Amino acid sequence: MNHLSTYLIISALLFSLGLLGILQRRSLIGMLISVELLLNAANLNFMAFNCFLAPDPATGQIIALFVMGLAAAEVAIGLSIILALFRKMHSVNIELAQHLRG
């Protein structure tokens, strides 16, 4: 159970789920959550590699912290955009936001 590949497989699964969610969910909130899944999959990878391979244990953890901060900022901006969109369309369905169609 204590192998690198275990973590990598979990992380890959997580990433795939996030990808699926972002492509398939029509709700903007759902897509935002899927983005969080993607970021966390990446985070998990960082931590796993850091734990098993890196000589200096601090590097991966710092990057993971960065990613978490980035995710928080991204959620703040994403949510405010969604809110603005909701005020305009009274919906968070991505299919309705097609005004830029060629």
Add this chain to the structure above:
Amino acid sequence: MGEFLKDPVFLATVLGTTLPFFSMAAILILTRSNPGLSSKISLAAISTSAACALYLLVKLHSAPPVQFRTLWFTSGNLNVTFGYYLDSLSLLMLTIVGVISCLVQVYSVGYMAGDPGCSRYYAFQSLFAWAMMNNVIAGNMLQLFVFWELVGLASYFLIGFYYEKWSASQAGKKAFVMNRVGDVGFLLGLIFLLIYFGNLEIPELNHAAATHGMPRGLITVSALLFFCGVIGKSAQFPLLTWLPDAMEGPTPVSALLHSATMVAAGVYMFSRIFPFFSVSPDAMEITLAVGTVTMLLSATMAIVSYDVKAVWAYSTISQLGMMVMALGAGGYFAGVYHLTTHAGFKALLFLCSGIFIHEFHTNDMRIIGRQGGRRLKIPMVCMTIGALALSGVFPFSGFFSKEAILAVLAAHPNKTWVAAGLLGTVFTAYYSFRLIFLILFPEGGIAGKAHGPHADSAQGNEDEHPGYIFWTMAIPVMVLAGATMVLGFVENPLRRFLDRSIQTLAVQYVAGHEGMAGRILILGSCAGLFGIALSWFEFGRKGAGRIGFVGRFPAVWKLFDRRWFLDDFFRKSLDTVVYGGLSRLSVKNDNRVIDGGIDGICHLTEGVGRRLSFLQSGMLQYNLLVMLLGAGAAIILLLV
């Protein structure tokens, strides 16, 4: 540079050849509103120039050629210099230009008095003198070309001086365009020589040609290309029709243009690189033929013209043709000598006719005669002197130079040329005395005697003028008349002087066959006298028909009068080739290719955009999917 500044020769050269430029600048910038001051500035500058030129001539008359030069620009391994080359030819020409420009400007004080454009006139006169003087002393073909073009520019300004007159502005344009046609050849010759010889210094050029340092074919081609420039500038066949039209400018301008500056530049350039030309017999033969055709053609045109200035204009072309003939036949001295004497007597003739035109306000010789032209004694006498010189009558200057030319032609193995030269002499004498007799003995006497008031106005005109204006016009005329009588007797000193400039190059040229000289002297004089007698018989004697032998054949008259239809030919070819062909093609090219091309690109972009716009579905997740697939494909590509 320091020791140059102490050299009086260098100082005189620089001063003499740049002062007119400063006078032009000063007039155009500062004194445009003050014609009196403008004319004084210009006169002061040009008389200083003339004095410098005379000083140089006296100082250097027995010195070897002097050359000052400095590097102008470098391009690759080509060094072009800018400088002065003072040998006997350029000194002689510099003096002619300086003195005649000075006399013409003095004359213009009277002629242009009261003209609103007087300042402008003097500015352009200065420009003209400056350009021509620098053209003369240029030591480098490129420098010569630059000033050659400036001479053309100045003459364009002056021919079109009365620009509000349609014909004048057209004449200026015609002169400019026809000159450009010739100059294209000149420029091509320069480029050609630059590519294959790589040096444009005049002394080096002459030296290399004379010592067979250049291939024969190269010389022939570039000499012929240079000759195109001469054809344009000196109004040789077929580009000769601009010169008669150039009389649209003020008469002093014509005097200057026809004698020392504009048209002389062409012949001067020919004689400047005469050793270069003389190496190529083919080129010389062609120039000889062109000169002959020009001389005869324009002489026939002069026979039928009633316009005083037009007659002299045609005679200028004819005499230039004669100079080209002389040079083409190898008579370096004869050509340059005739250029010198011609400059004097042609300026004289034009200035005299200017006085008549100023007085009677017409160019028609019959009207001038009828209104009492012969009462203006000074110009009448001077004009007769000029006409005698032009006809080649002893002891006037034209006699000597014409005999020199005829002697050279007689020494040529092909006798056609000398026959043409004699025929030309007859024509020349005939038309010049036709003019003189028509003014002296007008048909039906002087009208003024019959009609009182007319006579009063004609007589009154002379009194009306302030004496000083008449004398500013009369004095230059008398000076030129004096020169015309004297110049003939300096033939031998002048010959020795000029020979030095090409002797060093060991160029063989014809110096007149001694055995032939006596016979040709008699023949030439007889030809001139015969022409005068013929015109006396037809125009001078009591009860003469006053129409001339050409007038009896209307078709021939028309041919001569319409300048052998040369203008019509140019018009037609311009209409068909340039307007009908080139312009139409250019318009088509512009509309179809350039406009069409740009429009086509626009339409293409727009159409493709419309077709492809379906890809932008506005659905965020499709975009994401495509992006993902693309990234996946890229990764696979990188891994495999």
